Amino acid sequence: MLHAIEVSFAYRNGGPAVVDGVSLAINRGDLVGLLGPNGSGKTTILKLLGGMLRPRDGSIAFEGRRLADWPRREAARKIAYVPQETYAPFDFSVMEIVLMGRFPHLGPFALEGPADLAVAHEALEATGMSAFALRPFHTLSGGEKQRVVIASALAQQPELLLLDEPTASLDVGHQLEVQQLLSRLNAAGRVAMVLSTHDLNFAASLCRRLILVRGGRVLASGPTAEVLTPAAVRSLYDVEADVHMHERTGHLMVTPIARI
């Protein structure tokens, strides 16, 4: 569905490449984690995949067409993006935020109709936020805000969802909530997901496939069980760690031991 071939990117002309020769492929229904330390270029890769940045070298193709050739609105009907944090300077309600996801489906002067409202309600239900519809967005907790923004992304009815560090500022309880939500959405709606994270265990428990990123380069890519090894942890984080299967969850668990 989405292919990146030898993509490089720098924030300044002639500046250091933040993303360097990255190639990857995302297939329908995938649940992929971009895993790597802070500053490894994960967020930049995500933005490149979403078309918010244009690669300096290489190409990105979505459904066979160059991403840069897709009209903005059309692309937004297929690919949605959930930023790490959302701050609303104005008093938008939860429903208003979710309805903003309908923008790519409406013309320049069109207003939301009953169909759009229905989609928004569905999205709120899917994220378990229906009760919050009329609440002001800024009164919500971090986890609740995150779920609302995910609902807003779902309202775009995308085929691919890109999430930037979705659990970075959440406590373990809310982390689990979001984790379960994403897992459910991926399974039910067959929405492909790519999320960036530095949290090894989160990536291990949610993502079926991992792409390990460091210094703007892909170190390894493949099914989680194959890719997530102590050697991988060492090369990503300079950390000596134990990787084993946890019986109750059925997922891999990484226990850090010492910094190298």
Added chain:
Amino acid sequence: MEQVRGRLFVTVAGFGGLLLLTLVTAPLLGTTSISLARAFDRAMPFADNPDAQIFFVARLPRIMAAALVGGSLALAGAIFQALLRNPLATPDTLGVSSGAALGAMLAIAFHFDFAVAGLSSVSLSSLAGAIGALAIVYMLATARRRGLSTTVLLLAGVTMTAFFSALTLFVQYMSDFADTFRAVRWLMGALDVGSYAPLLAALPLTAIAFAMVAGLPRPLDLISLGADAAAARGVNVQQAERLALVSASLLTGAAVSISGPVAFVGLVVPHIVRLVVGSDHRLVLPASALFGATFLIGCDLVARTMFAPIELPVGIVTAIIGGPFFLWLLVRRT
């Protein structure tokens, strides 16, 4: 939740009706009592009809100027607040007002003598100053490859404001007492235009600005949550931000060239409007324009009748109303 369509209709009808009511009543009110029958008496030649002159020369242009200036400043304020993602932004934040003030100051201090089609050199200079300031801020903010950076925009604007204000003070200092007095008075805002010429001159600029604003409300909603998120939803962020910057600056420049800077309208009116209609910019922008016009007509009415025969500069009235209101808003938020 009711749909936006219905709310938009109610909003425009409500605020539009209020403006219409104000436009109709305001010319009837003033320090001099006039007879409407006489004012509209076609039999009497216009030049001999004091009631008609008071209505059509003194009051009507002034009220229309108030509507144009108030609506423009309020709309510009709402747009700047969305563009800078900050409810405290005003039309003055990005330096356009201080550019206009510098232009006016130069015209006053150096006694520019040109006048074009009934427009004084002060008006023309202040417009030139506003456009100059916009050009500088625009170039600074778009210097980066990836389009408008709001951080750079804000910094450029604040710096230009400080720089132009310093230059203005310098010019004031070098000029003689009478000119300084005139300059200070100009900065307080004055709507007594006495003719339709300044309005007609400002109309093309305002019309262009309105045309630019037409498609902006929804993109501004999305942009206020973050440029990346907006781009991911299909907004052409660069184009929207540029249109917002230029249109809001044109509105501000046109308004300030008619009446001088009028304080607080651009800051307070969008907030009042948000209290009534919420934060959706498809409602906030038209409502701000309509209510800004109404608000300034009202303030001007107070300015020209409260201490008759002395007329207060309208900027004093807007500040006296706007200041405490804004403090109340801030206290309420925290």
Added chain:
Amino acid sequence: MKRPVLLVLAACLTVAAADAVPRRVVSLIPATTEMIFAMGAGSRLIAVSSYDKYPPEAMKLPRVGALLDPDTERILSLHPDLVIVYGTQTELKRSLDRATIPYYSYEHRALPDIMATVRAVGARIGYAAQANSLASSMERGLAEVRGAVAGRPRPRTLLVFERDRATLQNIYASGGYGFLADLLDVAGGDNIFADVKQQSVQAGTEQILARRPDVIVELRYGESAKNVDPSRDLRAWDSLGSVPAVRTKRLVILVGDQYVVPGPRIVQAARELGRALHPEARWGP
């Protein structure tokens, strides 16, 4: 033994008495500069303000700033023995006190105060007799103007001293107080804003239309005295056709600094204003 002491004492007293009359005067106020020249004491002046333009001799003297920006250093460096300052220039007064330089504090109020100031300044610089005669001649001149217009119907007058070119925006007119108002009174005019207890009024178009002046007088001075073209400049008033002054075309522009410098030329100003308001009166030579 006593005679040399007495001689020295007498010498000192003479010197002291001579020193009591200032010979190096700095004037920061154009009005007092004109007064000093008019009473014949121009040779006493060693520096004037940056706005001094009259008489021509004043233009040759060094300039030391004005109300907002007096050049204290320059003033002190000239070693004056009297500085005429504005009443509000407290900083400058303090500097002069520290340098033990005497000063005369000038207050500007209304028309009668001008003659009082002439006399006071004259006394201060030792030209009391000349000052008195100057003040008296000014009083006579003003009385002449009053006499010429006495008994004649006083036209309702709008006295404008500031306006944005080519428009009717930002019109500033004389209110009921101050020396412009007094001048208008002497010249036989009825100020339409006499009820406003201020020196200057921002005259709105509605107010002007409602108060219907018979004559509109515009003063042009300083920079605005250049490029005066009455037929062009007065056109802006045409839109107020119902005002008697516009209908009967009694619109006058008076040019010159004598209208804004409250000094000896005030008599000339009063005459010119009187002529504008009452052209048919007997004005003599």
